[in-house]
Amino acid sequence: MSMAKTFRGGIHVPESKNTKDFAICEFPSPKVVSIPMQQHIGAPATPLVKKGDSVKIGQVIGRFDSGLSCPVHASVSGVVKDVEMRPSYTGFGKTAHVIIENDFKDEISEEVKPFDGDIYNASIEEVTEKVKEAGISGMGGAAFPTYAKISSAVGKASDIIINCAECEPYITANHRLMLEEPETIINGAKILKNALKVDSVIFAVEANKKDAAKVLSENIGDEKGLKVVILKTKYPQGDERQLIFALKGVELPAGKLPADVGCVIFNAETASAVYKAMKTGMPLVKRVVTVDGDALSEPKNIRVPIGTSYEDIFNFCGGVKENIGRIISGGPMMGNAQWSYDSVVMKNTSAILALSEKEEKKKSEGNCIHCGKCVSVCPMHLMPNYLAAFSKVDNKEMCEKFNILSCVECGCCTYICPGRVPIVQHIRNTKAQINAQRKKMAASAAEKM
Amino acid sequence: MTDNIQTRKFLKMSASPHINSPINTRIIMLDVIIALLPILVWSIYVFGIRTLWITLISVASCVVFEYIYRKILKKSNTVGDLSAVVTGMLLAYSLPSTVPLWMPALGAFFAIVIVKQLYGGIGKNILNPALAARVFLFISFSKELSTYAVPHSSDVVAGATPLALLQKGTIPETGLFDMFLGDMTGCIGEISVTLILLGGIYLIARKVITWHIPVSFIATVALLTLVFPAQNAPNVSFMLYELCSGGLMLGAVFMATDYATSPVTKAGRLIYGIGCGLITVFIRYFGYPEGVSFAILIMNLFTLALDKITAPVKFGGGNKIGEKK
Known part of the structure; x- marks a missing residue:
């Protein structure tokens, strides 16, 4: 067997993939969701609803059409309780949140319509439009609007890379998705492949998820142009620069886009969301989240409506322990600490971690010993x-x-x-x-x- | 036990990453101490219990001076990182076991207060504290620093180390195997090549140091002494004696690899090691019988420059550090 592909540098972090055997479970519909108008890179969406309006699942509740942005949709049906400014999840500035009280009728908006025609023959314009309307942005963490990424790759990309590296500790959301719904990821990749007219799709999986790689391979079968590549388990293998280097041996120069070296990269769940938007018309209103951390009672993988509060999620996972120190949105390496349990799940929330305070005693900054x-x-x-x-x-x-x-x-x-x-x-x-x-x-x- | 979330409305904030490698400075220094200890035990066997007292006085003085200095200047206490212990051990190791007992304490003062703390403490010193202190003592008390104990005996011998003979092109009487094992006269920590190399292998395996400096340092000395033996000495045995004599091994494995005073890049470390080797041989041939301490101290001064000229090319190419765009 050849050596797993990788890059120079990086670290081996304790994987802590405690939830890798925990199947994705449906999160019970929450009483209230608070949906931020900015969950993506670009301009925030302008709320289209006001207090007292009735909304249905999949209905557009915010959009901004001039420039880079992403529409935002209702993730539950019910009544808009308020539209208020709240601190954004990064801690910088404030973002409008649409707060919806769930009526538990689960009514689906009339706006939700499947793609009219063969989804595997859809043109680039049709796919871009559908992906944009579905409000899909990068679900691995970066939250770049997916329609814009597709547009940037037109005529330039010769390889689609489906990023299944999931190199951050704890997170197993993509891992579970590959095991449980491999066809949605593969079909999403096929839609993109046909629309972008490229010949090659690479599913890049880290070596600690060989079971998922096997499932993907089996589901691909002898479909032409699709292949699974195993990468060495090392952080930050999922970074797009390191991913391209591991797969193609090319160093992406600073300030250049992957498309400039012939690649376009989509997260595994993003590909799955593209498929679902085309197939059913349902926009991005739910996502898979790994809930874990040593201060959490019952770690889980859950599929949860966008806008669900961390408080509801922690309560669903048995509560947090007394020694809780921080809660992190995302992985422990690049995730953002949250200042309140009022934080909500967004389109790029791959994990929520409750970490204990046991770490070394807090002390003043140490000294560089020049160890290199x-x-x-x-x-x-x-x-x-x-x-x-x-x-x-x-x-x-x-x-x-x-x-x-x-x-x-x-x-x-x-x-x-x-x-x-x-x-x-x-x-x-x-x-x-x-x-x-x-x-x-x-x-x-x-x-x- | 679960917490009532409502009572904990506001949480601690911190910037990512939120986890750290368990390896901290203290653990690294502990590894160095572990690598150094067998050498001490061997030396006590060869030179007697006085070796232990010298080492203990040196270590204790280093720790006490560091503690007092930081206390007086109201700085955070860094004794716990164990770097002062390592300095104390290395200082003692570079002294003969015959020195007066106050001498390691004086050396410790020089190492810790003048060389290390006046520059800002751990990581900020530009010279290796133990080596600078050794050279300070050597210049101030050259007679005491050149008087060695005879192995397994209470006799002392002045100056007639294997290196002094080698400088004149004479192969010493001590057998090569004894030299390699460390059954010979010399400073406390420099005699056992075997145990020093084992310590080095331990440190490389534990990823405390990389191979670049020790290997390039020793290889340079080996090559030069092989090609240019002193006088008419036989090449190979002359080279082997040169490698096993004096502080070369101790210097290459434990002193030249000191973090603060050696480069951080692989290329920089190779050049640094080669430089140490060149200067060592130069001094051994044309100056003092021993040149390791001076060689390392001189190369210490090039550390920042070496880091800069060997800076890695950033991912994706582009200008090298310092270059104008």
Whole structure:
């Protein structure tokens, strides 16, 4: 057997895939959902409903049509209780939330219509339109609007990569989906393949999910152009740059899109959502979420309506334990800590983790001992130790010389650092400042013109 | 036990990543101590119990000086990271067992306060503290630092180490096997090549160090002494004696690999090791009988420059660090 494909750098994290044998279970319809108008990269959607309106499942409740954005749909049927501004899940700024009280009638909107015709012969325009109307955005975490990604690949991509790496610890949502509904992922990939007129679809699966790879292979059968490739289990294998490198041996230059090197990448569940939107017309109103963490009583994989609160989910999973320290939306490497149980499931919420506080006692930042471990694990081949040191003294010029803007913030450096220096946190801070500065300069330059 | 969620409305925030590798500085230093301990036991067997006292005084002084310094300057206490213990052991290892008992304490003061803490503490020093202290003592008290105990005896011998003979092109009387095993005269920690190499293998296996510095350092010395033996000495045995003598092995495995004072890149480490080897042989041929300490200290000064010139090319190509776009 040949060596599993991989990339240079990265880390081996304890996998903690405790839920890999837990079948996806349907989450009981919640009493209330709070649906954020921004769950995607781009402009927030404008709410189309107001207090007192009746809505049905799949009905558009928010959209913004000029520029990059994604429509948002009701995930339950009922009455709009309120439209209010709440803090966004990243902690920065506020987002409008449409709050719907469930009437438990589960009525489906008349707007929900399957694609009229053969879904495997749909044109690129038809697929793009349907995907856009279904409000699909990247479900692996990045939340880039899928219709825009498809458009960017037209005429450029020669390979579709279905990202089934799921390299973050704990998360098994994609793993379970591959085992339980492999045909939806494969059919979604086939729709995209035909629409984009490409010859090759690669399902990239990490070696710790060989059972899922087998199921995918069996379901693909002898379908031409579709194949499953096993990748070494290593974080961040699911990062699109590392994925392309592992599969094609090409380093995607900074500032370029995967389409520029002939690839377009979709998350496994995103592909499944594309299929469902085409087949049934149902937009993205539910997703699979792994609920886990050492401070959670009953870890589960659940299929849950968008907008369901963490409080409802934790209660469904037996509650959290006394020693809870943080709750994380997403994986422990790149997920966002949440400040309240009022946080809700969004289109890109692949996991919700309740982590205990047992970690090392909180102490002041440690010292860099210049061991070089961060340099050897950095998948972008940067020198994180120097970036952190220059960031600490606010030397942006040196940071830029040391290529700080190439950092993808995967967190390998902070994870591995024996001195407990919050390396990526320092880098992130400086990156944000540099980007803000550039934006300001560009804006003032535009003004002068 | 489950928590009532309503009573815990607000949660702790933190920026990702939310998990850390269990390996911290303390565990790394503990690994170095483990790798160093067998060498001490062997040395006590060869030179007697005085070896232990020297080592204990050195370690205790390093820890105490670090504690007091940080206390006086109201800085966080870093004694727990065990790096002062490692410095204390390495300092003692680079001294003969015959030195007066106050000498390791003086060396510890120099190592910890002047070389390490005045520059900001762990990771910030530009010279290896133990080596700088050894050289400080060597220059100040060269007679005491050149007086060695004779193995398994209470006699002392001044200056006549194998290296002093090798410099004149004479192959020492001690058998090569005894040299490799460590049954010879010398400093506390430098005599047993076998145990030092085992310690090195342990550290590489535990991923505390990489192979680059020790291998390039030792290989450079081996190549040079093989090609250019002193006077008319026979090539191969001259080379082997050079490798087993003095502080080369201790320096290559434990001193030159000190994190703070060696490069972080693989290429940088290779160049650094080659530089150490070149300077060592140069000094051994044309200066003092022993050149390892000076060689490493000189290369310490190149660490930042080596990091910079060997900086990896970023993923996706583009300009190298420092280059204008």
